[in-house]
Amino acid sequence: MSRPAAKAPVRLAREERVGHILSAARDVFCKKGYEQTAVSEIAARCGVVEGTVFKYFPTKRELLLKVLEHWYEEMFGDYARDLAEVAGTRERLRLLVWRHLRSIRDYPLLCRLMFREVRSEHDYHGSDLHGLNRRYTQLLVDTLDDGVQAGEIRHDIALPLLRDMVYGSIEHYTWNYICGRGALDIDATAGQITALLWDGISSRGADVQLQRETRRLVQIASRLEKALPKVQRAKS
Amino acid sequence: MSRPAAKAPVRLAREERVGHILSAARDVFCKKGYEQTAVSEIAARCGVVEGTVFKYFPTKRELLLKVLEHWYEEMFGDYARDLAEVAGTRERLRLLVWRHLRSIRDYPLLCRLMFREVRSEHDYHGSDLHGLNRRYTQLLVDTLDDGVQAGEIRHDIALPLLRDMVYGSIEHYTWNYICGRGALDIDATAGQITALLWDGISSRGADVQLQRETRRLVQIASRLEKALPKVQRAKS
DNA sequence: CAGGTTGGTGAGTCAGACTCACCCGTTTAG
DNA sequence: CTAAACGGGTGAGTCTGACTCACCAACCTG
Numbered sequence: 001m002s003r004p005a006a007k008a009p010v011r012l013a014r015e016e017r018v019g020h021i022l023s024a025a026r027d028v029f030c031k032k033g034y035e036q037t038a039v040s041e042i043a044a045r046c047g048v049v050e051g052t053v054f055k056y057f058p059t060k061r062e063l064l065l066k067v068l069e070h071w072y073e074e075m076f077g078d079y080a081r082d083l084a085e086v087a088g089t090r091e092r093l094r095l096l097v098w099r100h101l102r103s104i105r106d107y108p109l110l111c112r113l114m115f116r117e118v119r120s121e122h123d124y125h126g127s128d129l130h131g132l133n134r135r136y137t138q139l140l141v142d143t144l145d146d147g148v149q150a151g152e153i154r155h156d157i158a159l160p161l162l163r164d165m166v167y168g169s170i171e172h173y174t175w176n177y178i179c180g181r182g183a184l185d186i187d188a189t190a191g192q193i194t195a196l197l198w199d200g201i202s203s204r205g206a207d208v209q210l211q212r213e214t215r216r217l218v219q220i221a222s223r224l225e226k227a228l229p230k231v232q233r234a235k236s
Numbered sequence: 237m238s239r240p241a242a243k244a245p246v247r248l249a250r251e252e253r254v255g256h257i258l259s260a261a262r263d264v265f266c267k268k269g270y271e272q273t274a275v276s277e278i279a280a281r282c283g284v285v286e287g288t289v290f291k292y293f294p295t296k297r298e299l300l301l302k303v304l305e306h307w308y309e310e311m312f313g314d315y316a317r318d319l320a321e322v323a324g325t326r327e328r329l330r331l332l333v334w335r336h337l338r339s340i341r342d343y344p345l346l347c348r349l350m351f352r353e354v355r356s357e358h359d360y361h362g363s364d365l366h367g368l369n370r371r372y373t374q375l376l377v378d379t380l381d382d383g384v385q386a387g388e389i390r391h392d393i394a395l396p397l398l399r400d401m402v403y404g405s406i407e408h409y410t411w412n413y414i415c416g417r418g419a420l421d422i423d424a425t426a427g428q429i430t431a432l433l434w435d436g437i438s439s440r441g442a443d444v445q446l447q448r449e450t451r452r453l454v455q456i457a458s459r460l461e462k463a464l465p466k467v468q469r470a471k472s
Numbered sequence: 473c474a475g476g477t478t479g480g481t482g483a484g485t486c487a488g489a490c491t492c493a494c495c496c497g498t499t500t501a502g
Numbered sequence: 503c504t505a506a507a508c509g510g511g512t513g514a515g516t517c518t519g520a521c522t523c524a525c526c527a528a529c530c531t532g
Binding site for chain 2: 511
Binding site for chain 2: 112115116120122125157158161162164165167168169170171172173175179181189192193196197199217218221224225
């Protein structure tokens with residue numbers, strides 16, 4: 001019997017190894033959550049030893065952040081594009097809500113990591129991920145602002161509050177689904193949320209004018225109503 | 237010099253010791269967050285040794301849950317009471333929003349623990365704290381339901397969604413304050429959130445009247461239309 | 473081929489949650 | 503009154519998992 005062969009470690013280029021680690025980390029973090037994941041398990045999936053992971057990522061947490069950054073950038077490719085193709089602020093709002101819901105439906109585990117492990121931690125504020133997220137939510141604010149300029153949304157709405165209401169509502173409502181309980185009908189939900197918010201934020205230009213016109217019509221009708229008997233009397 | 241005096245551990249009744257530990261734990265958890273808190277530090281604050289804490293609380297996490305349960309029960313004393321004294325669903329909604337905001341303003345650190353460390357963990361669902369929280373949010377749902385019955389809120393609103401929108405909006409909007417950044421004007425915020433939601437969910441009394449008036453106008457117009465030819469014929 | 477560069481190793485250290493055998497003051501049964 | 507049972511408290515452990523570091527070996531370069 002020969003001596004156990006000295007294992008020859010597989011040498012990869014830096015980026016390639018980093019890519020493998022990120023991919024494995026994404027899988028394991030999703031499967032077990034951040035706390036329950038051992039860096040050694042991620043390493044084992046790549047066929048390397050724990051120390052190798054720490055060679056490329058200074059801490060476990062940094063690794064988590066990079067996993068989510070990659071995911072964000074991967075998602076953002078075609079984000080602003082087809083927004084311009086939709087006409088009307090209400091429909092654009094609905095699209096943004098729907099698309100956020102779709103991300104949650106398609107990647108509940110990554111969303112969970114994002115909402116729970118990352119966004120609430122001290123080091124998130126000011127991080128690259130925070131920047132990415134701001135760019136993401138800014139799209140909504142810009143859309144709403146366009147709606148204000150176009151007269152479709154009332155001028156007295158605090159847009160930052162409205163932005164937080166949109167994303168806060170969605171996250172809170174989908175939390176059960178994100179935790180693996182229950183289903184998520186994104187079409188119905190997007191419709192309901194949009195309807196609820198819109199009827200609160202759409203400028204009531206139509207209503208006001210309608211009221212004015214109606215009042216005028218009522219006056220006219222009343223005058224005619226009063227006049228009619230006289231005319232009829234005159235006839236006779 | 238005498239031999240170092242054999243330390244005589246202070247013996248307390250079970251409940252008393254538990255109370256001290258809960259109190260110390262609350263302070264340290266608030267100051268440093270859950271992860272950064274060492275059980276040994278909590279023990280030191282009570283003048284006991286680490287093992288003593290584990291005598292009364294099986295795990296660090298269980299200790300956290302009990303801390304928050306105590307806080308919840310402490311807050312709930314007079315919760316449903318003065319709600320009945322407020323007339324009108326809109327004002328009741330505003331009160332509930334305002335009171336939730338007040339809790340956040342007054343106990344941001346405990347809220348942070350609740351939102352971040354507890355509510356998003358697997359063992360929360362079905363826990364005592366979950367039950368307390370459901371009782372708390374149910375108050376809002378009941379209030380809204382009363383509003384529906386009273387005709388103040390549209391019948392086609394999904395109340396669970398609306399409940400999640402209320403609490404989700406508030407949490408998302410106050411997160412910066414909870415993390416120690418920025419201020420929180422609870423009066424203004426409660427007003428804005430209520431206004432935004434209400435104009436989306438209140439049954440449109442104005443519209444209904446508008447419809448009634450329009451229907452009347454149509455009748456008048458029809459009569460006039462029928463009458464007009466006769467009058468014209470008579471005139472000629 | 474020598475020397476620098478870089479990917480990879482694995483045996484550590486360290487912190488902190490949790491355990492357990494034991495100690496001793498108090499209470500209670502005989 | 504005394505001895506056994508009870509229960510609060512101890513502190514020296516164990517164990518897990520993040521993170522470190524001295525070293526190795528395969529490649530590139532002059």
